[in-house]
Amino acid sequence: MNIRKRLGFTLVELIIVIILLAILSLYAASRYIGVGSFSVLVIQDSVISIARQVQLNRMHSNVTDANDSLRLSISSHCFGSVEGCAHPDGRSDWVAEDGVTFSAPVSEISFDLLGNPLNVASGGVEVTIHGQGSQAIVSVCANGLISKSGCD
Structure with missing residues (x-):
């Protein structure tokens, strides 16, 4: 029996x-390059959370007319309840970030007691x-669904 001493590594x-090194380097590079897109994705999750919070508050309100804390406001630099964007101190129902802007075909969304958007937003928004070099979308659908995957 002839035993050969192995020197070096196989091609496999x-x-x-x-x-493995390529995967690790791509991951590391994306952490440095994608900082702007990361903040937009975090803001997207915050927008969904705040929209659902305002929607649920409206559904639990049991009042005929929604006040400022029960309507969503969408301005270029603030997304949240009308009252939260106007007086943000100590409130959790608004989001704003430097370098991030919001846009929508409407400036305000009201919900009915079932959580469906009303008036101009009734067809969905x-x-x-x-953000810096990236963007994300949040859909407020006609049936009350709020998601990042659209209304389909």
């Missing part, structure tokens, strides 16, 4: 190491979040 081992 080298390819696996190269692939897409809120676009613009």
Whole structure:
């Protein structure tokens, strides 16, 4: 029996190491390059949370006319309840971030007691979040669904 001493690595081992290094370097590079898009995705989740909070508050309000804390306001630099954007101190129902702007075809969304958008927004509204080199969309659908995947 002839035993050969192994020197070096096989081609398969080298390819696996190269692939693992490529995956790690792509991950590391994306952490440095994608900082602007990351903030937009975080803001997108905050917008969804705030829209659902205002919608649920309206559904639990049991009043005929929604006051300022039960309507969504969409301005270029603030998204949240009308009252939250006007007086943000100590409130959790608004979001604003430097370098991030919001746009929508309407400036305000009211909900009925079932959580469906009313008036101009009754057909559904897409809120676009613009950041540094990236953007995200939040949909407020006609049936009351609020999501980042659209109204389909």
